[in-house]
Amino acid sequence: MSVSTIVFWIIAAVVLGSAISVVTAQNLVHAALFMVLTFFGVSGLYVLLEADFLAVVQILIYVGAIAVLIVFGVMLTQRKGMEETNVSSSHKWVTGILVTILMVGFAYAVTRTPWQVSDHAAPESTVGLIGELMLTRFVIPFEIVGILLLVAVLGAIILTKGARRLP
Amino acid sequence: MIITLNHYLLLAAMLFCIGLYAALAKKNAISILMGIELMLNACIINLVAFNRFMAPDMVVGHVFGIFVIALAAAEVAVGLALVLTVYRDLLSVNIDDFNWLKW
Numbered sequence: 641m642s643v644s645t646i647v648f649w650i651i652a653a654v655v656l657g658s659a660i661s662v663v664t665a666q667n668l669v670h671a672a673l674f675m676v677l678t679f680f681g682v683s684g685l686y687v688l689l690e691a692d693f694l695a696v697v698q699i700l701i702y703v704g705a706i707a708v709l710i711v712f713g714v715m716l717t718q719r720k721g722m723e724e725t726n727v728s729s730s731h732k733w734v735t736g737i738l739v740t741i742l743m744v745g746f747a748y749a750v751t752r753t754p755w756q757v758s759d760h761a762a763p764e765s766t767v768g769l770i771g772e773l774m775l776t777r778f779v780i781p782f783e784i785v786g787i788l789l790l791v792a793v794l795g796a797i798i799l800t801k802g803a804r805r806l807p
Numbered sequence: 808m809i810i811t812l813n814h815y816l817l818l819a820a821m822l823f824c825i826g827l828y829a830a831l832a833k834k835n836a837i838s839i840l841m842g843i844e845l846m847l848n849a850c851i852i853n854l855v856a857f858n859r860f861m862a863p864d865m866v867v868g869h870v871f872g873i874f875v876i877a878l879a880a881a882e883v884a885v886g887l888a889l890v891l892t893v894y895r896d897l898l899s900v901n902i903d904d905f906n907w908l909k910w
Binding site: 641642644645648652655656659660662663668671672675678679682685686688689690691693694697698701702705706709710712713714716717718725726727728729731732735736738739740742743746747750751755756757758760761762763766769770773774778781785788789791792793795796797799800 | 808809810811812813814815816817818820821822823824825826827828829831832833834835837838840841842844845848851852855856858859860861862863864865866867869870872873874876877878879880881882883884885887888889890891892894900902903
């Protein structure tokens with residue numbers, strides 16, 4: 641067994657274990673912290689998949705921005721104590737069964753499909769290639785994502801503060 | 808034992824299912840947002856794994872992964888703004904109380 645295989649299994653255990661803890665933790669703050677651990681694990685997976693730039697972006701945006709935003713949301717919306725803040729609703733068994741069926745379906749589809757795997761080597765560094773693609777072939781989606789982020793920021797501000805006509 | 812595409816796809820599928828469970832079966836609106844984040848993460852793992860194993864010399868999967876990350880950031884910003892707005896009126900983040908559109 642090579643080193644990267646062992647690392648993959650360790651990271652897979654961390655990702656799945658902390659993702660399950662996100663669901664099962666009773667305290668919502670603990671769930672948010674386990675979510676941060678999941679994001680770190682996923683970033684480790686990107687390193688294994690030789691996606692260096694994406695691994696850094698994952699930590700910057702998911703851990704640095706989204707996790708902090710969610711913790712803010714938790715802190716701003718809980719009045720009383722933090723115990724029992726992450727409870728499941730009454731139909732959790734139905735959902736569990738549905739999700740398990742979906743997982744079996746996924747596993748069947750993944751294992752039965754003959755993937756055409758290529759044996760090319762991954763590029764040494766992906767940053768330059770990504771930048772080139774983003775500003776040539778994918779320049780329109782790139783601009784649209786920029787507009788979308790602007791609209792989302794404006795929408796978030798207007799939703800929380802309300803829009804007023806200037807006098 | 809060599810890690811193949813299937814390992815990554817199955818791991819992403821499991822992460823997606825856990826996120827789906829959180830999004831469907833949780834009472835707290837913020838837990839639901841966390842479940843959606845887990846599902847989006849699983850989706851990016853799929854994109855990057857396909858890119859690595861099927862076309863490693865092109866980085867199209869990475870570019871789409873970055874787009875998905877940007878979408879996730881926009882989604883969580885608007886989602887939390889909605890939750891906070893509703894919380895101000897209802898003083899609750901339990902989605903069972905969110906029934907204004909029910910008749």
